[in-house]
Amino acid sequence: xxxxxxTDWTRRxxxxxADALAAGEVTSVELTQAHLDRIAEVxxxxxxxxxxxxHVDAEGALAQARxxxxxxxxxxxxxxxxxxxxxxxxxxxxxxxxxxxxxxxxEGWVPPYDATVVRRIREAGLPILxxxxxxxxxxxxxxxxxxxxxxxxxxxxxRIPGGSGGGSAAAVAAFEAxxxxxxxxxxxxxQPGAVTGTVGVKPTYGGISRYGLVALANSLDQVxxxxxxxxxxxxxxxxxxxxxxxxxxxxxxxxPSFVEAARQGxxxxxxxxxxxxxxxLRGEGWQPGVLARFDEAVERMVAAGAEVVEVSCPSxxxxxxxxxxxxxxxxxxxxxxxxxxxxGLRVLPxxxxxxxxxxxxxxxxxxxxxxxxxxxxILGTYALSSxxxxxxxxxxxxxxxxxxxxxxxxxxxxxxLLSPTAPTTAFRLGEKLDDPLAMxxxxxxxxxxxxxxxxxxxxxxxxxxxxGLPVGLQVLAPALADDRLYRVGAAVEAxxxxxxxxALLDRAPELxxxxx
Amino acid sequence: MPEITRDEVAHLAxxxxxxxxxxxxxxxxPQLSVILDSVASISEVASADVPPTSHPLPLTNVFREDVVVxxxxxxxxLAGAPESEQQRFSVPRILGDEQ
Numbered sequence: 001x002x003x004x005x006x007t008d009w010t011r012r013x014x015x016x017x018a019d020a021l022a023a024g025e026v027t028s029v030e031l032t033q034a035h036l037d038r039i040a041e042v043x044x045x046x047x048x049x050x051x052x053x054x055h056v057d058a059e060g061a062l063a064q065a066r067x068x069x070x071x072x073x074x075x076x077x078x079x080x081x082x083x084x085x086x087x088x089x090x091x092x093x094x095x096x097x098x099x100x101x102x103x104x105x106x107e108g109w110v111p112p113y114d115a116t117v118v119r120r121i122r123e124a125g126l127p128i129l130x131x132x133x134x135x136x137x138x139x140x141x142x143x144x145x146x147x148x149x150x151x152x153x154x155x156x157x158x159r160i161p162g163g164s165g166g167g168s169a170a171a172v173a174a175f176e177a178x179x180x181x182x183x184x185x186x187x188x189x190x191q192p193g194a195v196t197g198t199v200g201v202k203p204t205y206g207g208i209s210r211y212g213l214v215a216l217a218n219s220l221d222q223v224x225x226x227x228x229x230x231x232x233x234x235x236x237x238x239x240x241x242x243x244x245x246x247x248x249x250x251x252x253x254x255x256p257s258f259v260e261a262a263r264q265g266x267x268x269x270x271x272x273x274x275x276x277x278x279x280x281l282r283g284e285g286w287q288p289g290v291l292a293r294f295d296e297a298v299e300r301m302v303a304a305g306a307e308v309v310e311v312s313c314p315s316x317x318x319x320x321x322x323x324x325x326x327x328x329x330x331x332x333x334x335x336x337x338x339x340x341x342x343x344g345l346r347v348l349p350x351x352x353x354x355x356x357x358x359x360x361x362x363x364x365x366x367x368x369x370x371x372x373x374x375x376x377x378i379l380g381t382y383a384l385s386s387x388x389x390x391x392x393x394x395x396x397x398x399x400x401x402x403x404x405x406x407x408x409x410x411x412x413x414x415x416x417l418l419s420p421t422a423p424t425t426a427f428r429l430g431e432k433l434d435d436p437l438a439m440x441x442x443x444x445x446x447x448x449x450x451x452x453x454x455x456x457x458x459x460x461x462x463x464x465x466x467x468g469l470p471v472g473l474q475v476l477a478p479a480l481a482d483d484r485l486y487r488v489g490a491a492v493e494a495x496x497x498x499x500x501x502x503a504l505l506d507r508a509p510e511l512x513x514x515x516x
Numbered sequence: 517m518p519e520i521t522r523d524e525v526a527h528l529a530x531x532x533x534x535x536x537x538x539x540x541x542x543x544x545x546p547q548l549s550v551i552l553d554s555v556a557s558i559s560e561v562a563s564a565d566v567p568p569t570s571h572p573l574p575l576t577n578v579f580r581e582d583v584v585v586x587x588x589x590x591x592x593x594l595a596g597a598p599e600s601e602q603q604r605f606s607v608p609r610i611l612g613d614e615q
Contacts, residue, residue: 112592181592184604204592205572219571247570248578321555339533341607343596349535357608366535379548381528391559397568399561404569436547437554453572473535479572 009034014084014178014232021072021083028065028072028083030382032127035085036061039129039176044515045151050157052088052171054148056130061085063151064127071125081235082125087177089168090131091138093212094118094221101214102134102164103312103339104148105345105368115212116247117223117240124239130176132167132263133340134372137335138188138216140164141399143340144433145372152429153196155469155508159426162192167227169196174511179236180226184321185216187225187422187446190458194421194472197504199489200444201233202224204479205453206251208237209428210246217330220323220450228505230265230459230490232259234258237482251480261483268498270304275487276311276414281445287424289464293471294420299459301488311410311417314450315402322403323447324440325383330491332380335373340364375436406453411478416488419445423459449476457485459492461505470504522546 009031010016026200036058043049043056061408068083077083079504088094091101091509093111097116100106114122121128143151151166153159154174161170170178182199184202193200201224203362215221225236277298282291302308335439339361340346349355349363369377371439383392408472412415422442430437458472473492477484497503522545527537537545590603599606 051517109596112588112595124521207577245580249575251573258523275545315561318558318561324551324555325558336533340598342605345597346598353542355608356612357610360608362535365533366537371535373542375544375547375551376538377532378525378528378544379551382524382548382552385528385531394568395558395562398566398568399558400569401566402562404572437550440551493558508594 008104010038010175010178012178013229014081014235015229017084017178018080018235022077027486028068028127029062031083032065032085032129035129035177040515042174042511042514043176047516049152050079050170050174050176050511051149052132052167052176053087053130053172054100054102054133054167054175057097057128057168059096060438061127061129064125068125068127074084078123078125078341078399079239081239084126084178085129085182086121086126087129087132087168087171088118089165089182090134091183091214092118092181094128094131096129097128097196099214100133100148100228101138102136102148103368103373104147105364106499107345109344112457113212116244118212118409120240120478121181121360126179132165132171133182134167136373137214137331138164138183138185139331139372139376141191141439143167144429145370147370150429153426154511155197155426155470157342159428159469160195161420162195164188165192165226166293169193169200171257172226172228173198173505173508178228179232181223181240183213183221183223184225185220185451186327186441186450189226190446190456190472190474191422193226193458195426195470197470197508198226198228199230199233199267199457199459200224200474201237201457201485202449202455203237203241203431203480203482204455206249207255207455207482209247209250210239211244211246215334217327218334218414219330222450228503230457230486230493231259231262232413233457234262234486253480256483256484258483261486262490265487266494268304268491268494270301270306270488272493273305273416274309274414275301275488276410276417277311278316279310279312279415279421281313281419285423285441287464287466289466290420290422290424290471292465293462294473297473297492297496298418298498302490304491309414311414313406313410313448315399315406317439318399319403319448319451320440320444321373322396322399322451322477323443324379326451328376328401329383329393330378332377332384335377338365342509344368372436400451403448407452407454407478409446415477417476421445421474425464425467425494426507445474450486454479455482455485457489461492461496462504463507520545520552
């Protein structure tokens with residue numbers, strides 16, 4: 001393919017970069033510098049450019065790259081991805097690097113320790129380019145709720161890159177990084193993947209450590225890979241996945257080989273695989289161009305040997321309601337720790353002589369939290385209040401059981417489930433900013449997986465006819481069967497890439513000089 | 517339709533320790549009513565015999581050996597504090613005048 005002969009290293013996949021490093025065709029310093037140059041050219045700031053990054057650590061990344069090159073020269077690389085640079089969502093604690101969660105309340109905070117996933121990528125030798133933008137505390141579907149200004153979609157800088165992990169997805173889509181880490185509580189990896197034409201994976205709940213992840217909703221959060229290809233996601237998943245004694249919800253059992261599954265899928269043979277199309281995740285409110293690309297991709301899978309059946313998951317229609325009670329309830333408890341006492345912002349109330357700790361707390365939380373965070377804290381406080389608890393939070397937990405039962409019944413019939421990842425392509429910046437309900441609807445198809453703890457992947461399946469913007473196909477698998485995502489996802493990717501005559505991102509704008 | 521009044525929002529904000537301005541209260545109350553209205557249907561979905569799920573994994577009481585491992589130094593733990601004094605977090609007064 002053309003990318004392999006290009007002199008621009010940023011256009012290659014992470015797997016290709018790893019091969020080139022192993023073959024001595026390039027150094028980690030050259031790769032890292034190429035990405036830093038690309039960031040300087042296109043990333044800009046809140047006013048112009050992609051604005052995927054909140055913090056770029058050029059010096060640190062180059063130092064890590066030099067160390068990687070020295071290891072390789074000594075014949076001691078630490079693994080396949082040693083020397084391949086990466087970007088990290090700003091919700092993961094990074095020792096010595098600012099971690100803001102897209103919030104003013106953590107502006108300037110530098111964690112004294114690394115999240116386990118960050119420690120693992122450091123130990124595997126991946127230079128960290130910087131921290132990526134996000135909706136404040138991961139609340140949002142557009143990255144517009146970042147206190148530091150929105151990220152812009154590399155396909156059209158007037159549009160949203162999805163959220164909450166719009167920064168990680170946009171960085172990868174704009175060739176500012178080959179790999180990124182994201183987090184997915186209701187779709188924050190998969191929906192940005194869909195609207196930016198990239199790949200994103202939400203692993204099985206407990207499959208990747210959450211230690212050092214600033215929690216949004218503990219029973220839903222999961223860390224996962226953000227990349228341009230399915231194989232690259234598999235490579236990164238193997239680096240960061242696996243049991244961590246520091247996370248009590250971490251699953252303690254051996255992982256299947258994701259890389260092997262992705263390589264098998266790339267053979268484009270789906271003989272013996274039964275896939276179920278979820279009948280509830282289409283119809284009214286779904287963009288026709290999204291459904292058309294999805295249906296075509298399913299037809300390609302049939303031609304490749306897959307058996308397709310329609311599957312009904314009747315409780316999925318209640319998933320959004322359950323999620324928007326459970327999430328605010330957990331979030332309102334989690335965010336109680338931002339109390340202006342031990343770290344982060346402290347604001348003294350105006351005109352109060354010798355204010356009390358509680359007055360300082362109230363003033364700080366008003367000044368430090370944005371609108372969406374306040375909305376959800378109030379909503380969660382309401383849902384947990386006596387008198388409402390049973391009717392709302394308690395019922396939402398029961399609906400969660402019903403959704404898990406739907407998944408169990410479906411996976412009794414099929415190996416994987418399919419749906420479009422998001423109901424529409426990327427909308428315009430500002431379009432849904434003050435209409436929370438319209439914003440929440442973006443997560444319709446991604447939320448059920450978080451409620452049940454099952455893994456999901458989004459892979460590009462073309463451009464919608466109406467607007468020429470990327471569409472994502474979601475693959476869902478039973479808990480702990482993440483390898484199926486990689487096999488089926490890689491098959492879809494290989495079948496469609498062959499049909500298109502190249503990767504979808506080859507058709508995205510070049511963005512030259514976008515930062516100015 | 518569940519209605520959430522401006523006064524209720526003000527009370528919830530007090531519970532959540534957030535000073536909301538009058539403008540924020542005016543803005544938030546109707547928005548929260550719309551959101552609540554959209555999730556209200558949930559109260560009729562599941563029958564009494566459906567058990568609640570609080571967490572997707574069937575894990576309880578995860579234990580590990582109690583061994584000493586290196587932790588943060590006092591300096592590291594205090595590095596992000598808004599104010600510190602004598603290796604302690606320094607906070608505003610926590611008792612009222614009458615206490």
